[in-house]
Each structure stands twice: as C-alpha cells, then as structure tokens.
Amino acid sequence: MTDNGTDFGIVILASGMSRRFGNTDKLLAEFRGQALAIASADLAKKMKCAARICVLKPNSPELATLYSSRDIETVINERPEDGQGNSLSLGIKSVADRGCRSAFVILADMPLVNQLHLEMLSDQIGDNEAAIAFDGTRRSPPALFRHSVFQSLIDQKGDRGARDLLRDSGRVKNVLMPLNVLFDIDTPEDIERLSGQFEE
Helix, strand or coil, X not given: CECCECCEEEEEEECCCCHXXXXXXXXXXXXXXXXXXXXXXXXXXXXXXXXXXXXXXXCCHHHHHHHHCCCCEEEECCCHHHCHHHHHHHHHHXXXXXXXXXXXXXXXXXXXXXXXXXXXXXXXXXXXXXXXEECCCCEEEEEEEEHHHHHHHHHCCCCCCCHHHHHHCCCEEEEEXXXXXXXXXXXXXXXXXHHHHCCC
C-alpha cells in the first residue's frame, strides 16, 4: 500500500476538546447505532500496518478501552487545549519511534472515511512528501505523510496541525474526494444531519 508493504502506521487524532458538542464526549455519542469513535477504530483495525496509534485526551477510559480492544495503542495528549498540532506531533512521534516510513492521519470525528479513501491517498502520492484529501475548496484529513516530513510534524505545535507544512511544501498532492466524506462532526445536529443525509 505504501513504500514497502506494511512499513506504515496509522494515527487517529481523538483528543479534541469538543467544546461545541456540549458536556458529553462526542466520540461516545451514537452514530448509526454505535459510538462515533468506532468508525475510526474499525478502519485502523482493518489496516495491515506496523503501528496503530490513537491520541486521546486525559481521563478517557471508555475510549481507551474501545481502541485498545481493536489492537490500537493509545497515547495521552496531556495538553489537548493546545490544539491539534500537539496531538499530531505525539501521534507522528509514536509511529516514527516504531520504525514506520510513512503514516496515515485520520480524525476520529470523520466517520465516513474508509479504507478506499486511504488507498486513494497511497495510490496518488507518487514522489510527493504528502497526500491529503481535497474537496475542491479545502484540504482536510485523511492525509498520508512520508518519513521525510515526520520531524517537521513532530516539531510543530499549536492549533494549525500540518497546515503550515502543507502550505509551504511544493510536494503535496491534493487528492479529490467527495464532499460528504470529509464531513466532520462538531455538534449533535451534525450527527443528525450526517445520519439522515449521506450514505457511505
């Protein structure tokens, strides 16, 4: 699927503060009859890869159990309030430490992303340093990063995630995907909208 078969990792970012969802953890909210987080966990489980990492915020025992039950290691982001950059840094460092030469990054609140979409990234990355989903207007995870940019991802902080790297690099492939695939859930209304409107 990538450079040398299964020398890649998959990173699930699941440590967001979910402020717009209210007082409950949105990743435990029901989506199509199961917890929202299960979609990303099952996707990672399907991947024949060298490492599966999920980055969680502290005090998330139910999510830790959910991911661990699918052979996914959990890493705790002790400062989730610092934004997605810190979460991404921790996840990429974890797969790098396990010898991975590339890494898929997915978000736990994007339940329509599936294995086909990751294969599209892998098929189209070519000689580029990264491939990222694109809906015709904006870039969004899922993304695939080669080892050559791992250190840049590990070093960045804040809430920008990989945006600065993607903006500055001339070797990023935009991979066109349907708009509904890139829908991320922020509010309870989003769950209702996605459940009723889109099909996988």
